[in-house]
Amino acid sequence: MATQTAPIDPQVCVNELARAGRVAQRALARASDAEKADALRLSARALRDAESAILAANARDLEAGKQAGLSDAMLDRLRLDAERLEGIAKAVDAVAGLPDPVGQIIDQSQPANGLKLSRVRVPIGLLGIIYESRPNVTADAAALCVRSGNAALLRGGSEAVHSNRAIHAAFASGLVAGGLPAEAVQLIPTQDRAAVGAMLGAAGLIDMIIPRGGRSLVERVQRDARVPVLAHLDGLCHTYIHAAANPAMACAIAVNAKMRRTGICGAMETLLIDRDFAEADAVIEALLDAGAELRGDEAAQALDTRIATASAEDWDTEYLTPALSVAMVDDLAEALAHIARHSSNHTDAIVTDDAAAAERFLAEVDSAIVMHNASSQFADGGEFGLGAEIGIATGRLHARGPVALEGLTTYKWQVRGKGQTRP
Template identity: 50%
Template sequence: MNNAVMNEIDPAQSIEAVIADLGRRAMAAARDLALASAQQRNLALQHAAKVMRARSSEILLANAKDVAGVRDGGKDAAFIDRLILTEDRIADMADALDAIAKQDDPLGRTLATFDRPNGLKIDRISVPIGVIAMIYESRPNVGSDAGALCVKSGNAVILRCGSESLHSSRMIAACLTQGLRAAGLPADAVQLVDTRDREAVKLLLHSTETVDLVIPRGGRGLVSLVQKEARVPTLLHLDGNNHTYVHESADLEKAVGIVANAKMRRTGICGATECVVIDRKIAELFLPRLTVALGDCELRGDEQARAIVPDMTPATDADWDTEYLSNIMSVKIVDDVQASITFVQAHSSGHTDAIVTEDKSAAKLFMTSVDSAVVMHNASTQFADGGEFGMGAEIGIATGKMHARGPVGAEQLTSFKYLVFGSGQQRP
């Protein structure tokens, strides 16, 4: 049975009625999913992975419609790269489902135990959050990762993809719901808002009676809308204006490889380095070598950087605060590690920043002082990824400081409650 359009909206229904209905169904599914066994939830993910592999050709055909639509609309290469699916990318999505299924159950864990003088025993245990609305844009794999992590953590999820990825997202959601049915779990635990109507986003943000948490994953426009309109609690994934600082003690060969990978492996992901910060003492040796390694990457530098590589584009003030998501990188020359920290703190989005150095004391100072969700030493910023952190996948990189921070996996999608055990105690 083809379930690719199982959530397609009835044109006779208002968008308000549709979102309200999705929320009610999600609440009911969340109650059932929270009581399901870990074995059931894992079986759902394993079956969904099999379905995804079996329906790979259908997913590719759906994705081809999405890609054709954005090409006709004049979207740039970086946008298309985020949207496009290949056989390898679909295989990676399916592998992520299997990897998440194999992880320890995040629910029912005893987080703390308190024995009170009056004989009460209090346990703090992990529980699902409830209903999560995942609002994302052009990357269809986000729907797969979010759906899988929510099922694993016992949460129902309402997926609202960008209009550009609607055909792909229908197919991915269908694979997940087939997995749920096969495991005897409610298919409504994963629902897709099957409309291009932008009003759906605002309505989800206002759904205080049915949605427990909203997670936006997209550009500044989406994040700004969420910050302005949200009445439901949010877990923000802000842009990735990431920096790599090359310290005077860096192994230059190692540094060239790290920075080139951090920028050019995939330029359109949030973990890409957007600005390289270079210690003045090694800039003349390092920058020309890096320029060659970066190939067709456009560099935008300050006056000192352009003195070393004269054909570099002059950087403007706006460049220091820009997430390019393309083959463009800004270049800043600084006097020392303290100056690098000052610069990074002023311009980082708080996502991921890195230092390349053989000096452990410099690494410690940088990593302690830079207040980002992820801070790295001698590694590419593109490792800022839930899969690379052993989470199987991620629902986003949380750049705030409340509830969860950094890659958000199944464990971070849980809350907790207290269980109090007594033997007849009465409070005086």
């Protein structure tokens, strides 16, 4: 008679894994820079060695996704091949080569009492990562957490369950080979949605939650979490073409910002054009020729009959498709007001040769990333020289913009004295 496996209680499972992760994190905190880097390189090698197992697991997920009716875009995010897997391994190697933020001295001082004060970077602790679709996040998040001295508790989406398990198994084997505890990176073994709720309520066990996924996931995390959250909800990114913009630059930036990759959070979703910009029709034509689907206000529609009417909801929609909202504005002040009203505080850009207008835009737009004469598609940790990123943060506390190793640390004060007592 076959032995039946008892069902996993999500609450008990999360609590047990979190406690084990906290113990492992203390071991990580003691590990040297070289030890963490060497373990990550061994994990990258293990990913390469497990290529056949990982790709076979991914094939199972792809077949299940097709049966479930996943869109072509979702299937593409899920799909792995030898080249993509090598890219995942290279990303882990790259993180291993980044400077270790742990132990960095942020600043030092010595007040009149003679105490030597230092602020020093330290890991945050145990990080809960909740993500969807892309199996590469399993390795990316694990590598960033280990390099910054944090333990990770991962909960991937059901559509990538077999891929995530195969990647995690290989990665953890590399950590063990490098002398680090396997519990430093754990993958929740159940796809029961109650496990997400258990993570969100694990105050005192999980130190921070990082969601990576669609709007519904992030909204739930931000609404229900009893643990600090590092996240962005939408990428409602704007590009404003100022009256003094270079026409060729404006066309190139607008097309790239929207059409390079329409499904990423740094893609432009609203284009604002100054009424005094003389080449607005050329920008519109370039976007339409590139395959963009434009929805505009009356003034924008007057530029080209192919522009559909924008609804009130369009100005607050993250399309993640070739669709784009277009509005004509009277001046910089009106552009700033529109962005303040509709931006999700992710990434907003101005195109202009007027230095004063650019500086005002950079100062007044309250977004995590503000740009001058550059495509919003540069909103990426790798492009910022940070290595791999764990996400883009749009809040105002702790970290903003691309979050890489430094964003996964906090600090503590170290005080060195010579017997001082306070009068």
